[in-house]
Amino acid sequence: MELTSDALVNSLLALGAAALLATLWLWPRLARQRPLPVLGRIGLLTVTQVSVLAVLALSVNNTFGFYTSWHDLLDPGGAKLTLTSNENHHGGTPVSDSPIQPTDEGGLEGVTDLPKGPPEEVGKIESVRLIGKESGLSDQMFVYLPPEYFDPKLAMVRFPVLLTIAGFPGTTLHLVKELPVPQTVWELHKAGKMAPAIVVMVRPTVAPPRNTECVDVPGGPRTESWFAKDVPEALRATYRVSRSPSSWGVLGYSAGGSCAMRLAMRFPDVFGSGAGMHGEFKVVEDQFTGGSLFGGDKALADQSDLTWRLQNLPAPNLSLLVVSTRTETDYPETVKFVELAQQVSAANPQFKVESLYLDDGGHNFDSWVRELPAALEWMSARLTWM
Numbered sequence: 001m002e003l004t005s006d007a008l009v010n011s012l013l014a015l016g017a018a019a020l021l022a023t024l025w026l027w028p029r030l031a032r033q034r035p036l037p038v039l040g041r042i043g044l045l046t047v048t049q050v051s052v053l054a055v056l057a058l059s060v061n062n063t064f065g066f067y068t069s070w071h072d073l074l075d076p077g078g079a080k081l082t083l084t085s086n087e088n089h090h091g092g093t094p095v096s097d098s099p100i101q102p103t104d105e106g107g108l109e110g111v112t113d114l115p116k117g118p119p120e121e122v123g124k125i126e127s128v129r130l131i132g133k134e135s136g137l138s139d140q141m142f143v144y145l146p147p148e149y150f151d152p153k154l155a156m157v158r159f160p161v162l163l164t165i166a167g168f169p170g171t172t173l174h175l176v177k178e179l180p181v182p183q184t185v186w187e188l189h190k191a192g193k194m195a196p197a198i199v200v201m202v203r204p205t206v207a208p209p210r211n212t213e214c215v216d217v218p219g220g221p222r223t224e225s226w227f228a229k230d231v232p233e234a235l236r237a238t239y240r241v242s243r244s245p246s247s248w249g250v251l252g253y254s255a256g257g258s259c260a261m262r263l264a265m266r267f268p269d270v271f272g273s274g275a276g277m278h279g280e281f282k283v284v285e286d287q288f289t290g291g292s293l294f295g296g297d298k299a300l301a302d303q304s305d306l307t308w309r310l311q312n313l314p315a316p317n318l319s320l321l322v323v324s325t326r327t328e329t330d331y332p333e334t335v336k337f338v339e340l341a342q343q344v345s346a347a348n349p350q351f352k353v354e355s356l357y358l359d360d361g362g363h364n365f366d367s368w369v370r371e372l373p374a375a376l377e378w379m380s381a382r383l384t385w386m
Contacts, residue, residue: 132230167254
């Protein structure tokens, strides 16, 4: 059973209930102060308590997504493989020497509202594991291939890519269940509001359980390199994707929104557009980041501060969308950033910033679900075919 499966939780619940009933039934018979009855009482109590604690731990993990699989839990970071270029021009399934390999991780089989039908009609979602050459990191992710990808007439066409990033803590599955990214993409595509694109769904916690805020930690996980170098290189080696920055976009919510805006601002040669829903403009360091992410190096921290970059560095050639609500706690800070960005864009027309605000809503999935269609439409309008 998968680590995140309901079957595992239900099995442990049944075991705990059975252990509790057995304890109530057998306790009088084990009341004697002899070795075997004492060991029996200890055994019953141990099974009951371990079962209950395991159910609680699994429930917390399934909610917050610290670990997505047994591999993730028992071997974080995983093994390293050598990246071998092998373009797969005719199908959607990675081949044997690809840096992206099929996996049954992620819990996709439990999602019931995905589009039903053959790939050439509704597209296809693949669960894969990517192992990065540059960072040495490994993680599971989902890849949505649109119906056009399987059209023989488009066999030589390279598709634009939209990288979507979940929040922290959160699993890749949050981008399918709590925030229905592929379902919304499909509905917008059917309505003619979104052009065909390959949508890649990832989480920011590539080195669980630490929140690295998608930066390269000195002496630690090189998460930024994983997102900005390993993921694009692996996708280009496996799928028919465009190589132009204008054909690549990155979108995320919460911590994933922070990552999306930061990746776009720092790597405009990779991502030509970025959209952040309720993201931060400066890296927040707290107990979840395991202390300082920059080793106390202020100059290094400034590089990841988007406000500092606007004030001190040339504006990149980039389209940026900032999404939030007027009742969000950091709404005033968001407005200040957008105003500063628009002042900068006046001097550099190639740097374009737009904003979208809901009148109400908080830092939660209810707000992100309402914002997602508009953010996807905005992104689709900026992804070019090259």
